[in-house]
Amino acid sequence: xxxxxxxxxxxxxxxxxxxxxxxxxxxxxxxxxxxxxxxxxxxxxxxxxxxxxxxxxxxxxxxxxxxxxxxxxxxxxxxxxxxxxxxxxxxxxxxxxxxxxxxxxxxxxxxxxxxxxxxxxxxxxxxxxxxxxxxxxxxxxxxxxxxxxxxxxxxxxxxxxxxxxxxxxxxxxxxxxxxxxxxxxxxxxxxxxxxxxxxxxxxxxxxxxxxxxxxxxxxxxxxxxxxxxxxxxxxxxxxxxxxxxxxxxxx
Amino acid sequence: xxxxxxxxxxxxxxxxxxxxxxxxxxxxxxxxxxxxxxxxxxxxxxxxxxxxxxxxxxxxxxxxxxxxxxxxxxxxxxxxxxxxxxxxxxxxxxxxxxxxxxxxxxxxxxxxxxxxxxxxxxxxxxxxxxxxxxxxxxxxxxxxxxxxxxxxxxxxxxxxxxxxxxxxxxxxxxxxxxxxxxxxxxxxxxxxxxxxxxxxxxxxxxxxxxxxxxxxxxxxxxxxxxxxxxxxxxxxxxxxxxxxxxxxxxxxxxxxxxxxxxxxxxxxxxxxxxxxxxxxxxxxxxxxxxxxxxxxxxxxxxxxxxxxxxxxxxxxxxxxxxxxxxxxxxxxxxxxxxxxxxxxxxxxxxxxxxxxxxxxxxxxxxxxxxxxxxxxxxxxxxxxxxxxxxxxxxxxxxxxxxxxxxxxxxxxxxxxxxxxxxxxxxxxxxxxx
Ligand SMILES: Nc1ncnc2c1ncn2[C@@H]1O[C@H](COP(=O)(O)OP(=O)(O)OP(=O)(O)O)[C@@H](O)[C@H]1O
Ligand SMILES: [Mg+2]
Numbered sequence: 001x002x003x004x005x006x007x008x009x010x011x012x013x014x015x016x017x018x019x020x021x022x023x024x025x026x027x028x029x030x031x032x033x034x035x036x037x038x039x040x041x042x043x044x045x046x047x048x049x050x051x052x053x054x055x056x057x058x059x060x061x062x063x064x065x066x067x068x069x070x071x072x073x074x075x076x077x078x079x080x081x082x083x084x085x086x087x088x089x090x091x092x093x094x095x096x097x098x099x100x101x102x103x104x105x106x107x108x109x110x111x112x113x114x115x116x117x118x119x120x121x122x123x124x125x126x127x128x129x130x131x132x133x134x135x136x137x138x139x140x141x142x143x144x145x146x147x148x149x150x151x152x153x154x155x156x157x158x159x160x161x162x163x164x165x166x167x168x169x170x171x172x173x174x175x176x177x178x179x180x181x182x183x184x185x186x187x188x189x190x191x192x193x194x195x196x197x198x199x200x201x202x203x204x205x206x207x208x209x210x211x212x213x214x215x216x217x218x219x220x221x222x223x224x225x226x227x228x229x230x231x232x233x234x235x236x237x238x239x240x241x242x243x244x245x246x247x248x249x250x251x
Numbered sequence: 252x253x254x255x256x257x258x259x260x261x262x263x264x265x266x267x268x269x270x271x272x273x274x275x276x277x278x279x280x281x282x283x284x285x286x287x288x289x290x291x292x293x294x295x296x297x298x299x300x301x302x303x304x305x306x307x308x309x310x311x312x313x314x315x316x317x318x319x320x321x322x323x324x325x326x327x328x329x330x331x332x333x334x335x336x337x338x339x340x341x342x343x344x345x346x347x348x349x350x351x352x353x354x355x356x357x358x359x360x361x362x363x364x365x366x367x368x369x370x371x372x373x374x375x376x377x378x379x380x381x382x383x384x385x386x387x388x389x390x391x392x393x394x395x396x397x398x399x400x401x402x403x404x405x406x407x408x409x410x411x412x413x414x415x416x417x418x419x420x421x422x423x424x425x426x427x428x429x430x431x432x433x434x435x436x437x438x439x440x441x442x443x444x445x446x447x448x449x450x451x452x453x454x455x456x457x458x459x460x461x462x463x464x465x466x467x468x469x470x471x472x473x474x475x476x477x478x479x480x481x482x483x484x485x486x487x488x489x490x491x492x493x494x495x496x497x498x499x500x501x502x503x504x505x506x507x508x509x510x511x512x513x514x515x516x517x518x519x520x521x522x523x524x525x526x527x528x529x530x531x532x533x534x535x536x537x538x539x540x541x542x543x544x545x546x547x548x549x550x551x552x553x554x555x556x557x558x559x560x561x562x563x564x565x566x567x568x569x570x571x572x573x574x575x576x577x578x579x580x581x582x583x584x585x586x587x588x589x590x591x592x593x594x595x596x597x598x599x600x601x602x603x604x605x606x607x608x609x610x611x612x613x614x615x616x617x618x619x620x621x622x623x624x625x626x627x628x629x630x631x632x633x634x635x636x637x638x639x640x641x642x643x644x645x646x647x648x649x650x651x652x653x654x655x656x657x658x659x660x661x662x663x664x665x666x667x668x669x670x671x672x673x674x675x676x677x678x679x680x681x682x683x684x
Contacts, residue, residue, distance in 0.1 A: 050638050053630065078640035090635040094653025100636070103649065108640035143653075144635075160639060 001065060001199040002026040002049075002168050008059035009041075009048050009224075018044045020224035021060070026168065026199040033202045033210055033235060036221030037243050042203045043087050045221075046170045050084040051077050064168055078104075079111035081167030085157035085174045087203075092144040097156070100144050101126065101163055108164060129162045133189055134182075150177030158189040169193065170201045175209035187212030207239035222247055262297035265315050269298060269399075272317050276405045278370035281378040289382055289401035296395040305392055308573040308605040309514055309544040314396055314488050319432035319458030322484035322511075329677055332452055332478060333670040338421040341408060345426050346433030346456060348406050352425075360414030360445065366407040366436055377409045380438045384464040384492035388518035391548060391579065397490040397516070400462040404436035407461075412439065412471075415446040419667075424453035424480070431456040437463040439473065443496070446472040448664070454480035455510075459487040469496040469523055475503040476667055478674060479510055483540075486512040495556075497523030504662050506671050507534040507543050508678045514544040521549070521556040521584070531561040531661035535651075535675065537682045539569030539601070545593075547576040551584035551614075560591040563658040565651050566602035567682070577609040580617050587612075589619035596654045597627055598647075648679045 002025065009019035018041050026032050034042055048055050049062055051074030062069045064080055072080065092100070106116040117125075130140060133155050145153050154174050161169055171190070175183055190200070190213050202213060210218075210232060218234040219226045222243070227250040228234065238246070270293070275286050299311035313320055341363070342352035348365045356363040369375050382401040388394055410420065426433070433456035441447060445468070451461075459480075467473050479487060487510060493501050507513050519528045534543045549558045564572035574593035595604030606623040628650050636646035652675065662668040 052634050052638075073643065074634060074637035075640050075642045075646075078638055084638055086635070086638075090631050092632045092635065092650070092653065094656040095636075095649050100639070100641075100649070103645065104636070104639035104641050107642060107645065111640065111642075164639065 001028045002062070002201070004049075004060070004062045006060035007045070007048070007057065007062060009044060009055050009057050012054050012056045018055075018224055019048065022224070022226055024219065024226060026201055028199055029196040030216045031194065031200040031202060031213060033204060033215040033218045034221055034226075035204060035218060035235060035238055040221045041224045042221055043172055046084050046172045046201075046203065049077075049170065050074060050082055075107065076111070078164070078166075079108045083161050083164055083166035083169045085154075085161060085169070085171040087172040087176070089145050089153040089157055091146045093146050095144050097140045097142055097144050098126070101160060104160070105163055126159075126163060130159055133159050133162075133185055135159055151179060151182045154178055155182060155186060158186050162189060162193065165193075167197065168199045168201070170203070172203045173205065174202075175204055175206060183209065184212060207235045210235045220246055222250075258300060258302050259297070262300045265300070266293065266297045269315060269317050270294070273403050275402065276370065279373050279375070281375060282370045282381060285378075285382040286402045289385075289398045292386070292389065292398040293395050293402060296393045296398065298395050298399065305546070305575070308575070308607070309512075309542060311396075313486055313512060314458070314460070314514070319430050319456075320484070320486070321429045322457035322482055322486070323429055324426070325454065325482035329674075332674060333421070333450070333667065336419065336666050336670070338419045338450060340421050340423055342423045342425060343406065343435060345428050345431045346406060346435060358416065358418065360412060360416040361420070361447070362411040362413070363420070364409045366409055367405055369409050375409075376411060376440065377438045380440055380464055380466055381436070384466065384494055385462060385490070387494070387520065388490070388492045388548070394490060394516060394518075396460060396488050397462050397492070400434045400436055400460045400490070404434040404462070407436040407438075410437070410439045410447070412441040412445040412447040415444075416448070419448035419450050421450040421452060424451070424455045424459065426454060426456045429457060432458045434460045437461070439463065439465040441465070441467050441471045441473055443468040444470050448474040448476070450667070451475070451477040454482045455485050455487050457485060459485070459489075461487070461489045463491045465491065465493040465501070467493060467495045467499045467501055470498045471496070472500040473502070474663065476662060476671070477503070477505040478671065479505065479507045479513060481509040481678070483509050483511060485510050488514045489516065491517045493518070493528075494520045494522055495526040495528060498525045499523060500526070501528040502661065502663065503530045504658070505532045506674060507532065507536075508674065509536070509541065510543070511540050512542050514546065516546045517548070519547070519549045519558065521551050521553055521558065524554040525556065526553065527557045529559040529561075529661055531658045532563070533655045533658040533675070534562075534564040534572060535678050535682070536564070536566050536570035536572065537568050541566070541570035542573070543571070544573035545576070549578050549589070551578065551580045551587040551589065553584055555586040556584065557588040558590070560593070561658045561661055562593040563655045564595045564604060565598065565654065566595055566604065567598035569599075569601035571602070572604045574604075574606040574608070574623065576607075576621070577611065578619055578621070580612040580614050580619065582613040584614045585616045587614060587617040587619065589617070591621035592657070593623045594654070595625045596651065597625060644683055651679065
């Protein structure tokens with residue numbers, strides 16, 4: 001599904017290398033978790049994959065179902081099935097949440113040559129999905145993320161993911177800022193989307209999210225590289241011992 | 252000193268050149284007196300010059316020069332605005348009332364007359380309004396083009412509002428001549444407890460000068476929505492002069508799309524307690540020849556009044572937007588609540604926004620705030636939208652409309668607001684990416 005090969009990325013404006021050769025393959029139906037110390041490059045990887053400006057790929061490639069991601073505009077990547085749940089969802093005053101999501105859903109459908117969703121159908125589907133994430137209708141009417149609490153913003157990301165039904169979902173610290181109950185809701189939302197043909201890349205600092213979304217693989221990122229890969233037990237190990245031992249071992 | 256004297260001379264010469272081509276229209280004594288007085292004002296002030304402080308951001312030359320510059324007629328392929336809104340149409344073609352194209356002007360709660368007809372009547376209520384508010388508006392700052400209008404306008408409408416009128420009055424300005432040089436002067440007198448909505452639409456004229464004097468009595472309301480012509484070469488200078496009584500309301504919104512030069516002046520006097528005045532504008536301009544100017548002067552002269560100015564401009568490809576807005580709070584205008592915001596969204600580095608917000612406050616118990624910003628499209632917002640699959644062009648349009656939202660929200664009537672939004676969407680589609 002997603003194949004990242006020897007990806008090197010630096011900042012466009014400065015001479016600062018952030019990703020220093022990332023290799024990672026996510027097969028359909030699998031959940032990969034990425035953990036790693038602050039500043040190791042996890043968010044950068046998610047941004048570069050989804051097409052944010054300000055970065056320069058100096059080496060390597062990334063493909064989604066064999067399509068070269070790095071050549072596409074951000075909106076093309078989305079239409080191709082990539083989704084990023086942001087670590088810091090953006091507030092957009094003046095753009096209604098509903099308008100935004102319907103525009104997005106239909107823009108993607110249009111780009112893929114599919115029929116657009118009618119207003120009625122859209123309303124029905126979003127109400128249903130919002131309800132299961134305990135997002136009330138009032139919130140949907142508000143401008144995108146404006147005045148949302150930290151946890152509400154994260155749930156709104158998952159709602160968008162549920163509406164857009166991407167093939168490859170990247171979740172960047174979706175658990176941060178969530179209370180215990182909200183985390184369960186979010187995890188249920190994610191698990192509901194776990195199908196044989198969908199891949200997940202879950203960036204997190206904490207084992208507790210992985211209690212709910214059980215990963216197939218856990219990767220440790222450090223200084224712009226994936227330095228260790230293992231199963232769910234690797235997350236537990238980090239929970240108990242921190243990164244010190246592992247980083248010393250691979251150094 | 253020599254330079255200042257030279258400019259005075261240049262201004263006088265330009266004024267004489269303009270006036271020499273104009274004849275005071277015929278009329279009854281009351282209006283002839285008003286016109287003569289206005290002409291004296293013009294001579295005394297002289298027409299504006301680029302060196303005038305009040306015109307430092309907007310070149311007045313093309314408003315001043317004897318002949319109007321040519322404005323090719325625009326091929327308008329858009330459907331009519333507000334087609335499904337029930338309204339009373341009052342049509343002017345090249346500055347002259349067109350009875351055939353207009354609706355029957357008799358309406359409940361309203362008495363409407365053409366200025367051209369009323370001007371011939373020996374006695375008319377408009378004697379107490381025609382030119383009167385315009386003169387009051389000259390108090391703090393000179394507005395010679397408005398005085399020029401008072402002196403030479405031959406047509407317009409005089410409206411006496413006696414009750415609550417639900418059907419809006421739509422003034423429509425059309426032109427057939429590419430050099431149409433039009434002065435229209437309207438007087439709106441709203442009795443206590445009455446209410447009216449006035450709409451202004453249509454291409455305008457090659458050079459349009461409108462003055463609207465609005466006298467708003469106690470407990471009455473005036474709503475105004477204007478969509479200025481989108482012919483690329485048309486020019487317009489407009490003046491709204493209003494005075495508000497006790498517990499009365501004035502709300503005005505203007506949409507400016509295209510037009511090579513637009514100067515909209517609005518002079519508001521809050522003279523009765525608890526009155527409310529809102530004036531708002533949304534402007535979208537494309538190209539280095541586009542220049543749009545909102546100049547507002549609000550005087551708080553009574554207790555507990557509220558004023559609100561909301562101006563938003565979207566500028567691209569070298570367009571220029573101007574805002575000059577002043578709130579003057581007189582000594583006894585305690586509990587004044589004044590708000591002013593002017594913002595520009597520049598879609599490229601070549602466009603510019605020039606703003607001069609001013610506050611002058613003599614009362615001590617007031618809450619006044621003003622802000623002015625210039626910014627570009629927020630990259631993070633744009634990326635967020637794109638990352639959800641919204642194409643860049645469409646995402647930009649969404650952010651442009653979001654930016655304009657605060658001004659658009661000033662339109663109370665949802666049907667009228669929808670029409671405005673439709674027009675904006677049309678513009679965005681045509682001036683796309
Ligand atoms: N646009 C930028 N400008 C400057 N520095 C940047 C930029 N983007 C990333 N960096 C730097 O790159 C490094 C990696 O950042 P990144 O946000 O990817 O880390 P992370 O692994 O997601 O960290 P965290 O766990 O704190 O979220 C950091 O040192 C960060 O400061
Ligand atoms: Mg991060």
